[in-house]
Amino acid sequence: MKKIYETDHLILRTIDPSYTKQVLDFYIRNKEFLAPWEPYREEFFYKPVFHRKTLRHELELMNQLSLLRLWLFKKEDKKHTKAIGTISFSNIVRGCFQSCFLGYKIDKEEVQKGLMTEALTKGIQIMFEEYKLHRIEANIIPRNTASINLVKKLGFENEGTSKKYLKINGIWEDHCHMVLLNKRIE
Numbered sequence: 542m543k544k545i546y547e548t549d550h551l552i553l554r555t556i557d558p559s560y561t562k563q564v565l566d567f568y569i570r571n572k573e574f575l576a577p578w579e580p581y582r583e584e585f586f587y588k589p590v591f592h593r594k595t596l597r598h599e600l601e602l603m604n605q606l607s608l609l610r611l612w613l614f615k616k617e618d619k620k621h622t623k624a625i626g627t628i629s630f631s632n633i634v635r636g637c638f639q640s641c642f643l644g645y646k647i648d649k650e651e652v653q654k655g656l657m658t659e660a661l662t663k664g665i666q667i668m669f670e671e672y673k674l675h676r677i678e679a680n681i682i683p684r685n686t687a688s689i690n691l692v693k694k695l696g697f698e699n700e701g702t703s704k705k706y707l708k709i710n711g712i713w714e715d716h717c718h719m720v721l722l723n724k725r726i727e
Contacts, residue, residue, distance in 0.1 A: 574649035639675035680716040
């Protein structure tokens with residue numbers, strides 16, 4: 542299942558293991574930048590075999606419609622040689638829930654340029670219009686004010702704090718539970 546979407550400045554696409562080099566390069570370039578917001582990464586995380594396996598597994602989940610991960614490339618990068626970020630909609634649950642979790646990250650060189658706002662706006666549109674979801678949840682460490690401000694700008698509301706919600710960089714961290722509802726589904 543290959544999906545490609547465009548925004549004004551970006552190509553958002555699902556990828557397969559042939560993009561292992563680009564994904565690994567993204568994580569190596571941003572190792573220190575992402576560390577405060579992500580789980581502690583063992584050395585094997587920075588090996589091609591790990592990302593090849595992960596990309597294969599994510600394709601399976603996308604085929605089951607329980608995940609949508611889109612990697613971000615600048616439109617000027619016609620050959621998609623440099624991944625500059627990713628957005629993911631994971632744990633897609635159907636039935637009476639119709640919900641998913643949102644995750645996102647962008648290259649340290651691309652922050653404060655509006656690119657993540659652009660990518661998430663498109664991703665939310667996809668989840669609400671194509672996947673017909675009712676709810677998107679984003680859990681964010683309270684000190685990550687840039688991320689909280691980003692989702693608030695997109696219409697997310699804070700539903701409270703989840704205590705010691707995720708183990709981030711070796712420490713159990715509280716998270717703000719931010720939610721966006723699809724107003725077209727009532």
